[in-house]
Amino acid sequence: MRWTLKPKPEAVKVSEMKKALGVDNVIATLLLQRGIDTFEAAKTFFRPSFSDLHNPYLMKDMDIAVARIEKAIEAGENIMVYGDYDVDGTTSVALMSSYLKTRINSVATYIPDRYNEGYGVSYKGIDFADDNDFTLIIALDCGVKAIDKVAYANKIGIDFIICDHHRPGEKLPDAVAVLDPKREDCNYPFKELCGCGVGFKLITALAANQGQKAEDLVEYLDLVATAIGADIVPIVDENRALAYLGLQVINTNPRPGMKAIIAEVKKDILTITDVVFIIAPRINAAGRMKHGNHAVTLLTETDFNLAAEYAVDIDQFNTDRRETDKQITEEALIQIEENNEQEGFTTVVYNKTWHKGVIGIVASRLIETYYRPTLVFTKSGDKLAASARSVKGFDVYNALEACSEHIEQFGGHKYAAGLTLLPENYEAFKAKFESVVQETIDPKLLTPELKIDLEIELGEINDKLMRILKQFAPFGPGNMSPTFMSQNLKDTGYGKCVGEDDKHIRLTVTQSFNDKIVCIGFGLGDKIDIIKSKRPFSAAYSIDENHWNGNVSLQLKLKDIKA
Incomplete structure (x- = not known):
């Protein structure tokens, strides 16, 4: 993953926000990064109400x-x-x-x-x-x-x-x-x-x-x-x-x-x-x-x-959907490997028997493996229908518009779209789509970006910080859950892989002798060697609450770690 640290607001503005709201550096910085730079704006952010709705x-x-x-x-x-x-x-x-x-x-x-x-x-x-x-x-x-x-x-x-x-x-x-x-x-x-x-x-x-x-x-x-x-x-x-x-x-x-x-x-x-x-x-x-x-x-x-x-x-429909999309995803991954299509700028796959209802989900799953603009086609009557999904920063709708000569109908958004075309146009469309993406995409967008709000010390993580961070919700595009990074972390010696097939990691990290906090890293099992090396590493994470046996404790939900 590409780690991108967001620009820090001017120190004088951070100082003014701290004073106006009675908060610490971390909260003041996070608010300013979200465009919240006054007491009134903060009040609206933390206490949304019907008065915020437009006529x-x-x-x-x-x-x-x-x-x-x-x-x-x-x-x-x-x-x-x-x-x-x-x-x-x-x-x-x-x-x-x-x-x-x-x-x-x-x-x-x-x-x-x-x-x-x-x-x-x-x-x-x-x-x-x-x-x-x-x-x-x-x-x-x-x-x-x-x-x-x-x-x-x-x-x-x-x-x-x-x-x-x-x-x-x-x-x-x-x-x-x-x-x-x-x-x-x-x-x-x-x-x-x-x-x-x-x-x-x-x-x-x-x-x-x-x-x-x-x-x-x-x-x-x-x-x-x-x-x-x-x-x-x-x-x-x-x-x-x-x-x-x-x-x-x-x-x-x-x-x-x-x-x-x-x-x-x-x-x-x-x-x-x-x-x-x-x-x-x-x-x-x-x-x-x-x-x-x-x-x-x-x-x-x-x-x-x-x-x-x-x-x-x-x-029950949802259970059936999960089983179907899992099976089709496996078939699509095999198709990509068998056709040696791992190296292009796009992923385009087709099988006439695939369930039309889940091809959008499958497209998203394929992006998890091959991070590229992706189309999954199936047969729909006498035409082919596809769901398109994109990578962050690339407008797949515009790319489809550039291929419209081969398309019967299309519509959607920047990151998700749908289309139909005639079977005889499939190969020409596939080649054109690859060509359009290759010519217009910034190659760095083909590596997932991890946007980090702020670098902090473990000592700055406490219950008060968590209480205020929870009030940043609801999270979503434009207001993502804050991602932090810390450097010079060390495992206390008990880090290990957990879960089915050792897919995840669990460890306790320290930055100085006094600061210790438990971390869980879902899908990061392949990073265990960095943990075991006993050398310092950096981590990108969100701060989370762990509820266990009636007790609540803070933990770090790891997004990535680097030696």
């Missing part, structure tokens, strides 16, 4: 969207709430449909089938709306590129309101309203909302029409926080407030479906990391292994006993 009417087309929905409610129109099959999409649909049902009965939900319809707005979904007399479709977490589909809906008398957060193309669909903070002509002050976040802004605007405030919609924030964590959007600005407030709901009064998932995993207090690794994969597993409808049914259920039954099914 929803600052979003382009919000007034038009609200007017059209109010007209539908008044006239008793049938409204379809349409969303993608992933976590952001299904939570968005659960949020919007739950809210609308408090005001009108004629609301239905629609999640496209991952295999028969694919990502985004589908003709099949529009035809379903037409057959069942729906005159308004509210599409969430998709639709900003659905120009042909929206035109088709217009022809048959169905209006569209789009709530999306993906990058639009050159032209927008001819919908009644397109809510997307990434629109070039949208002056909304925060551009990084997830799809569910855009949906929340819409129901906030609708509620304001009824004389309600955002605080009156707190019950929906467990869904928003889950989508923020799962969609890996920056946890800064409005997202930080929404995630912080949503986690409070998850841990105190979650909706029955969320409560049922949490009961399955038996954990008392959930962090945003738990949301990402415990709640989100289960919600996602429905769309991956069966159908996204199962997730919406669970998240909108008001009876806990029924929700608990649905949660058992969802848990």
Whole structure:
């Protein structure tokens, strides 16, 4: 790994922050590195609240969207709430449909089938709306590129309101309203909302029409926080407030479906990391292994006993998903080795039998082994479908755009995208993608970067520091859990490999005679020789709490060590 030490703020600014907040050097430095340079900014950071949320009417087309929905409610129109099959999409649909049902009965939900319809707005979904007399479709977490589909809906008398957060193309669909903070002509002050976040802004605007405030919609924030964590959007600005407030709901009064998932995993207090690794994969597993409808049914259920039954099914989908992605990852790694494709700038693999629902996860797993922009293809009808994942600092969406001559359809973000192409274009696309990445990527990005906030001495680690660090949460892009480094460490003599196949290390380190602290290094078993050499080494780590037999002690969670 490349260790990169973040620049230190000016000493005079650190001194001013220490004085203003009554904190030590470490905390003052970490805050300044995050752009928090005043007492007021620190207050907002440590105590996010509803007052941090922006006025929803600052979003382009919000007034038009609200007017059209109010007209539908008044006239008793049938409204379809349409969303993608992933976590952001299904939570968005659960949020919007739950809210609308408090005001009108004629609301239905629609999640496209991952295999028969694919990502985004589908003709099949529009035809379903037409057959069942729906005159308004509210599409969430998709639709900003659905120009042909929206035109088709217009022809048959169905209006569209789009709530999306993906990058639009050159032209927008001819919908009644397109809510997307990434629109070039949208002056909304925060551009990084997830799809569910855009949906929340819409129901906030609708509620304001009824004389309600955002605080009156707190019950929906467990869904928003889950989508923020799962969609890996920056946890800064409005997202930080929404995630912080949503986690409070998850841990105190979650909706029955969320409560049922949490009961399955038996954990008392959930962090945003738990949301990402415990709640989100289960919600996602429905769309991956069966159908996204199962997730919406669970998240909108008001009876806990029924929700608990649905949660058992969802848990089984997740177990099946884990087994499937493990098998496909193994097959993909063999394919790379057999074809001698370890040396390129990209990883592109294909097998017509691979499960479409897990290829995105497999792409992420392959990056763990070969750290390069990665595409995993499978057969989807008469076309090939792929999930793309990228390495930090490289925009895979732009790379795909440069290969568009070989692609039927694509969409997504800087680090994750999806595409389809015709089988006869696969080899040409693969060669072009390799060529584009080779020409545009900075070669250093092919080595994982470990960003270190600050070098500290072991003696600076104490309970007070940990108490304040915990208040930096929720963590995520834009506000990662602080990573520290310390030099001239020595093992006290008891360092050893632990776990299955000796994959991990556990040791106690010292820097001077008085400072000793336990370390755990997951996946660092191959570094044991550095420990055993009895020579000083450097470590990069986060500070963690170890809970054991009712006792709580500080420990270092190692990220890397170097001789």
